Amino acid sequence: MNDSISTFTLAPGFRAAATACGLKPSGNLDLALIAAEGPCSAAGVFTTNRVKAAPVIYDQQILAKNASGIRAVITNAGNANACTGPRGMADARRMAELAAYGLRCQPDDVLVLSTGVIGRHLDMDKVAQGLAAVTSTAAAQHGAPIAARAIMTTDTRPKVARAVAQIGGQPVTIAGMCKGSGMIHPNMATMLAIVTTDAAVAPELLQAALRQAAGRSFNCVSVDGDMSTNDTLLLLASGASGVEISAEGARDAQPATAFEQFVEALTGVCVDLAKQVARDGEGATRLIEIRVGGAADEAQAHQVADSIARSPLFKCAVHGGDPNWGRVLCAAGYSGAEIDAERLSLSFGHPGGAQVAVVAAGLPLAYAEPAAAALLREDPVYVNLDLGLGAAAATVWTCDFSKEYVEINAHYTT
Amino acid sequence: MNDSISTFTLAPGFRAAATACGLKPSGNLDLALIAAEGPCSAAGVFTTNRVKAAPVIYDQQILAKNASGIRAVITNAGNANACTGPRGMADARRMAELAAYGLRCQPDDVLVLSTGVIGRHLDMDKVAQGLAAVTSTAAAQHGAPIAARAIMTTDTRPKVARAVAQIGGQPVTIAGMCKGSGMIHPNMATMLAIVTTDAAVAPELLQAALRQAAGRSFNCVSVDGDMSTNDTLLLLASGASGVEISAEGARDAQPATAFEQFVEALTGVCVDLAKQVARDGEGATRLIEIRVGGAADEAQAHQVADSIARSPLFKCAVHGGDPNWGRVLCAAGYSGAEIDAERLSLSFGHPGGAQVAVVAAGLPLAYAEPAAAALLREDPVYVNLDLGLGAAAATVWTCDFSKEYVEINAHYTT
Numbered sequence A, B: 001m002n003d004s005i006s007t008f009t010l011a012p013g014f015r016a017a018a019t020a021c022g023l024k025p026s027g028n029l030d031l032a033l034i035a036a037e038g039p040c041s042a043a044g045v046f047t048t049n050r051v052k053a054a055p056v057i058y059d060q061q062i063l064a065k066n067a068s069g070i071r072a073v074i075t076n077a078g079n080a081n082a083c084t085g086p087r088g089m090a091d092a093r094r095m096a097e098l099a100a101y102g103l104r105c106q107p108d109d110v111l112v113l114s115t116g117v118i119g120r121h122l123d124m125d126k127v128a129q130g131l132a133a134v135t136s137t138a139a140a141q142h143g144a145p146i147a148a149r150a151i152m153t154t155d156t157r158p159k160v161a162r163a164v165a166q167i168g169g170q171p172v173t174i175a176g177m178c179k180g181s182g183m184i185h186p187n188m189a190t191m192l193a194i195v196t197t198d199a200a201v202a203p204e205l206l207q208a209a210l211r212q213a214a215g216r217s218f219n220c221v222s223v224d225g226d227m228s229t230n231d232t233l234l235l236l237a238s239g240a241s242g243v244e245i246s247a248e249g250a251r252d253a254q255p256a257t258a259f260e261q262f263v264e265a266l267t268g269v270c271v272d273l274a275k276q277v278a279r280d281g282e283g284a285t286r287l288i289e290i291r292v293g294g295a296a297d298e299a300q301a302h303q304v305a306d307s308i309a310r311s312p313l314f315k316c317a318v319h320g321g322d323p324n325w326g327r328v329l330c331a332a333g334y335s336g337a338e339i340d341a342e343r344l345s346l347s348f349g350h351p352g353g354a355q356v357a358v359v360a361a362g363l364p365l366a367y368a369e370p371a372a373a374a375l376l377r378e379d380p381v382y383v384n385l386d387l388g389l390g391a392a393a394a395t396v397w398t399c400d401f402s403k404e405y406v407e408i409n410a411h412y413t414t
Helices: A054-066 A085-103 A125-137 A142-150 A203-217 A258-279 A298-309 A312-319 A327-335 A367-375 A403-411 B056-065 B087-103 B124-136 B141-150 B203-215 B258-279 B296-310 B312-319 B325-331 B369-375 B404-410
Strands: A012-017 A029-048 A071-081 A110-117 A158-167 A170-179 A192-198 A232-237 A286-295 A345-348 A356-360 A381-386 A392-399 B012-020 B031-046 B070-079 B112-119 B159-167 B168-180 B193-199 B232-237 B286-297 B345-348 B356-360 B381-386 B391-398
Touching: A012 A125, A012 A142, A029 A054, A029 A125, A029 A142, A029 A203, A029 B325, A054 A071, A054 A085, A054 A110, A054 A232, A054 A345, A071 A125, A071 A142, A071 A192, A071 A232, A071 B193, A085 A110, A085 A125, A110 A192, A110 A232, A125 B232, A142 A158, A158 B258, A170 A258, A170 B232, A192 A258, A192 B404, A203 A232, A203 A258, A232 A258, A258 A286, A258 A381, A286 A298, A298 A312, A298 A381, A298 A392, A312 A327, A312 B203, A327 A345, A327 A356, A327 B296, A356 A367, A356 B391, A367 B312, A403 B258, B012 B124, B031 B124, B031 B203, B070 B124, B070 B141, B070 B193, B070 B232, B087 B112, B087 B124, B112 B193, B112 B232, B141 B159, B141 B168, B159 B258, B168 B258, B168 B296, B193 B258, B203 B232, B203 B258, B232 B404, B258 B286, B296 B312, B296 B381, B296 B391, B312 B325, B325 B345, B325 B356, B325 B381, B325 B404, B356 B369
Parallel strands: A071 A110, A192 A232, A286 A381, B070 B112, B193 B232, B286 B381
Antiparallel strands: A012 A029, A029 A071, A029 A232, A158 A170, A170 A192, A286 A392, A345 A356, A345 A381, B012 B031, B031 B070, B031 B232, B159 B168, B168 B193, B286 B391, B345 B356, B345 B381
């Protein structure tokens, strides 16, 4: 599903471009444009942090009034435009105005994303020059790879994913880019994702699809520090495929509806992107996939999986290749979920492959230490916990925890 | 308030002893006895982890039926007796029986604490020998310092605190010991505290006092990984002072009641112990005191303070001496509390001393970087966040986050 970066293209109906306008001290690409050939339906999922960056507030306002007519997304890296007060809001609006001028559309047709340092005002001279350049460039399909680079901050690589689904026998493309690391860096903790599709979907339905997909992907990536001030996930639908996704309800035992098929394909792309985020962090050496099953409901499964994924002790143990089941049970036990210690079962290893069962009925089993340790050294590491309370399940992704993480984030001044 | 360890004594009416019975591979002291000269009122606060060690379940049962007649607390280190099933429960009971035999009291008069490795059964031969030794020793007042050492696992030093309060013009002593580190270690994450007093307090009132004190002390220490399977706080009252603490309600503008004075003194001892826990961890170089004020209620203040204290990014920043206000605001923003970003004010430095204000009304101030950085290098580091929503406040303690932490906990196998 994941194209190599250099050949990556957005869905039909979209083009991209990028430039370097000097926001990043490195001089690297820092301003990305994704533009649609016509008005698109758009949906967005935003950070729940009570401290919201100006572009987050701005985009929520735009989607509330123009979710059917979005024509572009502008992203700058190097400055989060957060904790910038009224001037920050004005700067976000000005970015939309400048982009609209260059694209010959209306300011309200433009969404704005920012990522980078908190608490500093945007250098609007640089931004204006960059927007003039990026909107005048013949933004094209082949511009997507450099756009994916321009939105990066501390990512070690650009992150893209693309899939073509058959819906009602017709091809529908879903393609997106994101940025964000499993480990959060000084003031650059943001996860941004822009996903495009050539399906034709009304805004309300698009929002519903995005929420479902986010709930099983980006919301299942455990990052230290939860949501940043800027986290945003956008989905734009051009309709260029001519395939209409309408609001048919699900009917058990019938073939999946077009909407369900669309949500499944969208979720697949979002999961692909989310796993790339989870895997990418300074010092991270392994992706960890934590599956919790046998839960009373999905929320409980997620709560337990998330607790394990957030445990520094657990993440350190994985780093050291230590199959430390005690830490997994302890993290499950303080998750807040009403679990029964005597019903817990735990194994390591991919469910479809070699597994080692280490706990049953809440008590440790005699298991082969070398086999278990070997599974803890693979990538990904698979952790499977069954709660024995029901049939619901959830998966959370994270990465292991190393000394490099502390080194980077202690921001040593000497 | 904090006596040097060597001269530390429990409250009048209590004596202590300790021995090494071979549970710790090092051969160090690992079995402690605190014995009362007569039956005591007792109260306990236990871990909320859904996975509870055998001694936790056992003590809860004992206190439910014999909270007026407790005569001893036995603590073993080196084995948590957790995830040990029915055999673990039987072993906890057997420890009480063996101790009762040596002390010539009833098994139901004895509370049991364990800390150490999870998932291994106790070596009851060693425990039995140790209990015979420690109950036959002339347990004495001067045994308290070695008892404080015997309950240690990965603590770098024994932790004790003692205070004499004047209640109704008469002296009441409160003295306790605890173990636990601000950083949690492989399978030895437990916080245990045994506090003694010579006040005469009925069990229900003692429980109320302990809950209040715990809520402002041990529950305000942020440790990575929340509560272990074994966390326990016990309070025993001998009555040896002759000072009765009865249930008089508080009357505004009147002198504090005896109960209020007792709770205040108990809280002071518990805070002293809790700060020692927060400060003690591998690689920790500084205690961090996070005060959140201006909250709608104390629970909100605590929720925000706890979120900041748990942020690895924040703890790393402190380690590096970086006055990173953005991370503080971000952690407050995802705490779950309904805060208003535009009402936040933040400063560093002890409220009674030199302070540097860095944020007002949610926006950064121009501040002297060297002065702020200097405050981040002191011990303790003081962080003061005002939410601007009310008048309630709470304080949480934690320590900074270093490479050594990861090194210890990755349990490198090579």
